[in-house]
Amino acid sequence: MRHITKIYPNGVLADNDVTFEVRAGEIHALVGENGAGKSTLMKILYGMERPTSGQIILRGKPVTIHTPHEAIALGIGMVHQNFMLVPSFTIAENIVLGAEPLRGAFVDRRAAIAATTRLAQEYGLSVDPEAVVDAVPVGMRQRVEILKALYRGADVLILDEPTAVLTPQETHELFAAIRQLVNAGKTVIFISHKLREVMEISDRISVMRDARMVGTIDKREADEHLLARMMVGREVFLDIEKPPAQRGPVVLKVRDLEYATEAGVEVLKHVSFNVYAGEILGIAGVEGNGQTELVEVIAGLRAPLGGVIELDGKSIAGLTPREVRRAGVAHIPEDRLTNGVAMTLSIQENLIVDRYAREPFTRGGLMRPAEIARNSEALIEQYAIRAPDGTLPVGSLSGGNMQKVVVARELSSRPKLLIAAQPTRGVDIGATEFMHEQLIKARNAGVAILLVSADLSEVMSLSDRLAVMHDGRIVAIFPDARGLTEEEVGLYMLGTKTMTPAEIERNW
Amino acid sequence: MEQALQVIFSATFIAAVLRVTTPILLPALGGLVAELGGVANIALEGIMLTAACAGVLISVATQSEWLGLLAGVAMGVLMALVLAFFHLNLKADVILAAIAINILASGSTIFVVFLLTGDKGSTSALVSKQMPFVEIPLIRDIPLLGPIVSGQNLLTYVAFIAVALVAVFLYRTRAGIHLRAVGENPEAARSVGINVRAQQYLALALSGLLAALGGVYLSMGYVKFFARDMTAGRGFIALAAIFLGGKTPLGTMIAALVFGAAEALSVQLGNLRVPNQLVQMIPYVATLVALVVYALAQRQRAIARQRKFRQAQAT
Numbered sequence: 001m002r003h004i005t006k007i008y009p010n011g012v013l014a015d016n017d018v019t020f021e022v023r024a025g026e027i028h029a030l031v032g033e034n035g036a037g038k039s040t041l042m043k044i045l046y047g048m049e050r051p052t053s054g055q056i057i058l059r060g061k062p063v064t065i066h067t068p069h070e071a072i073a074l075g076i077g078m079v080h081q082n083f084m085l086v087p088s089f090t091i092a093e094n095i096v097l098g099a100e101p102l103r104g105a106f107v108d109r110r111a112a113i114a115a116t117t118r119l120a121q122e123y124g125l126s127v128d129p130e131a132v133v134d135a136v137p138v139g140m141r142q143r144v145e146i147l148k149a150l151y152r153g154a155d156v157l158i159l160d161e162p163t164a165v166l167t168p169q170e171t172h173e174l175f176a177a178i179r180q181l182v183n184a185g186k187t188v189i190f191i192s193h194k195l196r197e198v199m200e201i202s203d204r205i206s207v208m209r210d211a212r213m214v215g216t217i218d219k220r221e222a223d224e225h226l227l228a229r230m231m232v233g234r235e236v237f238l239d240i241e242k243p244p245a246q247r248g249p250v251v252l253k254v255r256d257l258e259y260a261t262e263a264g265v266e267v268l269k270h271v272s273f274n275v276y277a278g279e280i281l282g283i284a285g286v287e288g289n290g291q292t293e294l295v296e297v298i299a300g301l302r303a304p305l306g307g308v309i310e311l312d313g314k315s316i317a318g319l320t321p322r323e324v325r326r327a328g329v330a331h332i333p334e335d336r337l338t339n340g341v342a343m344t345l346s347i348q349e350n351l352i353v354d355r356y357a358r359e360p361f362t363r364g365g366l367m368r369p370a371e372i373a374r375n376s377e378a379l380i381e382q383y384a385i386r387a388p389d390g391t392l393p394v395g396s397l398s399g400g401n402m403q404k405v406v407v408a409r410e411l412s413s414r415p416k417l418l419i420a421a422q423p424t425r426g427v428d429i430g431a432t433e434f435m436h437e438q439l440i441k442a443r444n445a446g447v448a449i450l451l452v453s454a455d456l457s458e459v460m461s462l463s464d465r466l467a468v469m470h471d472g473r474i475v476a477i478f479p480d481a482r483g484l485t486e487e488e489v490g491l492y493m494l495g496t497k498t499m500t501p502a503e504i505e506r507n508w
Numbered sequence: 509m510e511q512a513l514q515v516i517f518s519a520t521f522i523a524a525v526l527r528v529t530t531p532i533l534l535p536a537l538g539g540l541v542a543e544l545g546g547v548a549n550i551a552l553e554g555i556m557l558t559a560a561c562a563g564v565l566i567s568v569a570t571q572s573e574w575l576g577l578l579a580g581v582a583m584g585v586l587m588a589l590v591l592a593f594f595h596l597n598l599k600a601d602v603i604l605a606a607i608a609i610n611i612l613a614s615g616s617t618i619f620v621v622f623l624l625t626g627d628k629g630s631t632s633a634l635v636s637k638q639m640p641f642v643e644i645p646l647i648r649d650i651p652l653l654g655p656i657v658s659g660q661n662l663l664t665y666v667a668f669i670a671v672a673l674v675a676v677f678l679y680r681t682r683a684g685i686h687l688r689a690v691g692e693n694p695e696a697a698r699s700v701g702i703n704v705r706a707q708q709y710l711a712l713a714l715s716g717l718l719a720a721l722g723g724v725y726l727s728m729g730y731v732k733f734f735a736r737d738m739t740a741g742r743g744f745i746a747l748a749a750i751f752l753g754g755k756t757p758l759g760t761m762i763a764a765l766v767f768g769a770a771e772a773l774s775v776q777l778g779n780l781r782v783p784n785q786l787v788q789m790i791p792y793v794a795t796l797v798a799l800v801v802y803a804l805a806q807r808q809r810a811i812a813r814q815r816k817f818r819q820a821q822a823t
Contacts, residue, residue, distance in 0.1 A: 072701065080699070086697070088692060089688075089692075094696075098702050099700070100682050105681060262810070
């Protein structure tokens with residue numbers, strides 16, 4: 001791909017003169033922060049987006065790719081981050097979808113199953129051809145997606161953040177399968193921002209930042225620090241300066257908390273811990289081990305099956321989100337677009353959604369625009385929200401500024417407990433540092449903070465104490481997050497090591 | 509009471525059930541195809557009505573029931589394509605567009621009938637044709653079964669054969685599988701090169717075709733004239749049959765038969781000394797009851813799941 005530039009109709013420059021080269025038969029990792037332009041680049045290669053300018057050269061010949069169909073015809077296959085499967089169809093049906101083998105006028109099911117079995121064996125991607133997709137685990141669904149691309153004759157496979165949804169064990173299996181694919185002569189492009197995985201699997205690594213290609217290096221010349229520097233453009237300071245915690249009394253007490261989904265899957269199993277005033281308790285863990293549910297149960301968004309949740313000694317279990325907030329809990333939700341802001345409402349309105357019906361914003365049943373505007377002006381200044389005007393819709397702000405609106409609202413409610421779930425996900429470095437400062441400031445002011453983050457270095461450097469979740473349980477609580485290594489915490493995250501219940505209880 | 513039971517357990521009654529199920533089953537199959545294609549088609553009622561009207565008028569003009577059938581079906585497909593155009597090309601809300609079609613159908617059919625006959629009620633003044641009734645040799649002479657299976661209108665046979673055809677189409681042909689894939693996950697279908705819009709056009713056209721057959725049956729089989737709003741809600745009962753039948757062809761047929769039986773009962777009881785108004789309520793009450801039972805069963809299932817989970821936890 002030579003000199004690719006992509007400007008979206010809304011003026012966003014996603015790729016700026018990017019040149020990207022992949023050799024046949026290699027595993028090539030494409031890394032970069034969210035929004036660096038790697039997904040757009042791959043969408044251009046797969047025909048889902050058209051470049052504003054630039055050229056694609058495949059096997060020595062310039063090609064134009066306008067639709068995924070054309071990409072498939074050229075032997076390019078893509079496995080999307082969110083799977084493109086039909087849930088009620090069997091695995092074989094999904095694999096042959098759109099290119100079904102026929103017998104007469106009818107679709108030949110037996111041939112579809114045979115083709116699936118053959119491909120699965122050839123590439124070591126085990127699937128059950130006759131199982132319905134809805135009923136199989138995520139790892140198998142991903143293998144189905146890969147087989148789907150192979151069935152269509154893909155030689156070049158683009159895997160878009162394939163490990164984001166996998167357990168460590170499944171990731172391991174995926175890597176084995178990728179190696180087998182390459183041995184069979186396929187070429188794999190692996191999009192990721194997890195440096196450790198990139199170092200493990202790839203032959204060469206290309207790094208993107210701010211819509212530009214920073215460079216391509218051989219794995220042998222690379223290490224994680226070099227890659228990190230290339231990704232963010234400067235040495236990353238993983239250590240955050242903060243004064244020692246002035247730990248106060250217990251604010252949040254959680255005991256034996258249990259939760260299960262409607263389908264009956266146990267997600268939280270006897271979770272117990274305390275959060276004290278003036279400290280940050282971090283929760284580390286591979287995503288999908290119950291962190292999301294833990295946060296939402298405490299925030300009142302889901303009802304627990306059993307257990308105790310107390311705030312300042314009063315039970316808040318099973319209360320509505322509004323009641324939980326009234327009791328003094330603030331919540332920065334992980335999915336800010338859905339739960340954090342109302343996209344079409346103004347900044348002013350988003351800043352008061354939890355208190356619009358109270359003084360001073362409402363008096364005598366009527367809202368008071370002057371008060372609302374004054375409030376938003378003050379918060380915009382205090383939290384350095386980059387917006388010309390509080391009446392603009394929140395949806396027009398960047399991710400980082402949108403998050404600042406959420407943080408401004410939550411912290412200005414003067415909470416006793418702040419739950420921050422993935423507070424810096426998808427926001428730029430500057431906004432990230434600002435978030436960190438705000439969290440430390442709130443902690444120093446005596447707020448109890450429960451921090452959940454998938455970013456291990458973030459959660460380790462911000463937290464005073466660190467808990468690790470695995471498979472719905474708290475498997476470790478470290479009384480001092482300083483001096484821990486990622487490797488050590490990683491062992492607990494993967495469930496290889498666990499503390500004894502007595503040890504954990506000592507550190508509640 | 510005894511009289512009523514005698515009525516129900518007779519061959520004539522079962523034959524009647526098949527007769528009145530036909531104009532529910534055909535649109536239900538049409539609605540099923542649209543539903544699985546990802547478009548809720550609540551315009552079945554209007555499509556039936558225009559098809560019924562067009563069929564009668566053309567059969568009057570040409571004195572050919574076959575041309576009438578053709579005109580009715582063409583009219584139904586046309587209406588469905590109008591709905592598809594509004595929804596798929598102009599991005600109108602499919603429910604609102606369908607309601608518009610239903611109202612348009614009701615008004616325009618009366619208008620056209622009034623223009624041609626001067627009568628706002630029905631076309632009974634005109635001499636229209638009827639689709640043939642089929643006597644099946646040999647089967648006709650089997651006691652009990654004969655009078656039920658033989659001697660029905662051609663379109664009644666078509667309706668029940670259509671159940672199998674629709675099933676084969678949906679689950680065995682490439683077009684049917686693509687249609688269901690589009691209905692369930694359009695993104696997935698698009699990513700493998702399936703033309704989503706074309707599949708949804710196909711789904712709506714087929715639903716128009718099947719609903720139109722139901723409409724033509726009403727005015728050119730069940731009776732021999734067009735009357736204002738003669739579909740009497742069958743297009744909506746058909747929708748209920750789809751969901752009650754678990755969105756499968758066979759299930760939809762069984763649900764349609766249940767509703768057909770309720771309606772046949774109301775017709776039979778009309779001959780006895782039961783208040784007419786009460787009797788006429790039966791099909792609609794049956795629909796309502798069926799939907800409530802369906803909802804309760806769903807909830808029961810969810811509760812059972814939860815209980816199972818709690819038990820598993822306790823041990």
